[in-house]
Amino acid sequence: MGLELYLDLLSQPCRSIYIFARSNNIPFEFKQVELFKDSVLGKKPAAGSGAEQPRAGPSNSDGAGKVSLLKKVPALKDGDFTLAECTAILLYLSRKYNTPDHWYPSDIQKRARVDEYLSWHHANIRANAPKTMWIKVLIPLITGQPLRDEKLQEVMEGLFASLKQFEERFLQDKAFIIGSEISLADLVAIVELMQPVGVGCDIFEDRPRLMEWRRRVEDAVGKELFFQAHEMLLNIKELSNIQIDPQLKEHLTPVLMKMLK
Secondary structure (H helix, E strand, O other): OOEEEEEOOOOHHHHHHHHHHHHOOOOOEEEEOOHHHHOOOOEOOOOOOOOOOOOOOOOOHHHHHHHOOOOOOOEEEEOOEEEEOHHHHHHHHHHHOOOOOOOOOOOHHHHHHHHHHHHHHHHOHHHHOOHHHHHHHHHHHHHOOOOOHHHHHHHHHHHHHHHHHHHHHHHOOOOEOOEOOOOHHHHHHHHHHHHHHHOOOOOOOOOHHHHHHHHHHHHHHOHHHHHHHOOOHHHHHHHHHOEOOHHHHHHHHHHHHHHHO
16 A cells, blocks of 8 residues: 555645655655544535535545544554654655655754754744634634634734744744755745735735745745645635534534633
């Protein structure tokens, strides 16, 4: 059996793996998992309901649950071997398929810089950027409650602080995070920073250094591939047509209402 990747391209980690595999010509079977249909939010409208379907094709959510003990995506299946977690999957693919050295350099100090960013990323960029989607789209969709502007402002302030550190500490005056070539650090960073863009928070505006870095990353992986991976995210308004399973909505609403306070 060949390599299987269980992904939902609305997920930032899934997009990084998809882009990495495609840009490096790694052969894999794309197992599409629809989190918003099957696992997180609810179900699509039934056929004939008149509502626009946000995406097509069969879902592989049940398969993903069997592949990943954590029951989440991304998940990898390579023969009898299974693996979860974005960073672990990216490193596995880079080693197995001997991808170009710049992705995860053999030079110990350059590799350490990639590791440094990946460690910092989770408590900073990843801790802030995804909240914009929850606040602007997902929480109102589930709870039916209007969003308080102060909550979004609070999240954006945290994100802006992380962006300032990103530019000053990691990017500096370099083309990419570790120097003149793209690495896994850049890929993990860019997919996360596109999440606010998808919900109308253009964090690249008025940040010329960050914008130039984004353009270099797009060029490095290929603009066509980059925007293909982000197509669903950049049409995020289609999520308003998803029907939420009543039981799941009842379960999530009290938790999300606390987030709005």
